[in-house]
Amino acid sequence: MLLLIGLFSVGKVSGQTSADKDILISFVDTVNNQCGYKNVKGDIIIPLGKYSICCTDTFKTFAIVAIPHNGFVVIDRQESVLYNVFPFDNGPDYSSDGLFRMLIDGKIGYADSATGKIIITPQFDCAEKFENGIAKVSTNCETRSDGEHSVWISDSWFYIDRTGMSVDPPRTK
Numbered sequence: 001m002l003l004l005i006g007l008f009s010v011g012k013v014s015g016q017t018s019a020d021k022d023i024l025i026s027f028v029d030t031v032n033n034q035c036g037y038k039n040v041k042g043d044i045i046i047p048l049g050k051y052s053i054c055c056t057d058t059f060k061t062f063a064i065v066a067i068p069h070n071g072f073v074v075i076d077r078q079e080s081v082l083y084n085v086f087p088f089d090n091g092p093d094y095s096s097d098g099l100f101r102m103l104i105d106g107k108i109g110y111a112d113s114a115t116g117k118i119i120i121t122p123q124f125d126c127a128e129k130f131e132n133g134i135a136k137v138s139t140n141c142e143t144r145s146d147g148e149h150s151v152w153i154s155d156s157w158f159y160i161d162r163t164g165m166s167v168d169p170p171r172t173k
Contacts, residue, residue, distance in 0.1 A: 024059035037063070046079070055092055062116030064092050074102070074116050082116070086127075097130035099162070110135070110164075120164040126152040134159045134167055 024037035024045055035054035037046040053066035062074050064085055072085040072092035085092040086101035086108060093101045095113035102111045102122065109122030110130070126141040141154030161167045 022060070024063075026054040026057045026059070028054075066092075074111070076116075083111070083118070083122075093129075097133060097162070099130050101127055101129070108137075119162065120160070126154055126157075130162065132170070134161055134170065 022039075024039055026035055027038055027048075028035045029048050032048070034048040035051060036044060036048040037054065037059055038044050051065035052068055053072075054063065055065060055072065056063035059077075062076055062082070064072055064074055066072050067081070070081070070084070071087060074082045074085060076082055084103040086103055088094065088101070098113050099110040099119060100113050101108050102118065103109075104122040107122035108124045108127040109118055110120040110127070111118050124137040124139055126138045126143075128136040136157050137160055138152070138154035138157050140156045141152050143150050144153055159167050159169050
């Protein structure tokens with residue numbers, strides 16, 4: 001009996017579900033430095049060269065791609081641009097606490113890294129990554145260049161939780 005349960009669970013983990021058949025997988029032409037997306041059968045769905053970089057390797061409901069002169073963007077399955085991804089360290093912002101920073105009209109908000117859905121509406125001029133369930137943000141700040149990097153300056157920083165509500169600052173030891 002125990003052996004059968006083990007076999008069924010292995011089949012379930014390694015077996016392909018019907019939802020997996022809808023995913024797209026990125027592929028790269030390294031000679032011409034282009035990327036695109038194929039379905040699991042190998043059919044090309046998004047041709048090489050349409051996007052300059054395909055950051056998302058497994059495209060389920062959204063993908064992060066780079067578009068020349070538009071930066072890193074989130075697209076849906078119809079390839080509609082939903083919003084820009086905050087640029088960080090020469091690439092798109094990476095997930096922290098399950099969220100990544102995104103931009104609409106120059107304001108920063110947060111999107112869910114699993115679904116791509118906007119969790120906190122863009123409203124901040126400066127916004128740090130989430131860490132331990134909170135993020136430091138400001139609606140009144142400026143960006144100053146510090147050589148090849150830039151820094152955010154504000155006299156009105158505050159902290160928010162994952163719902164976007166203001167919370168007390170973390171205690172330091």
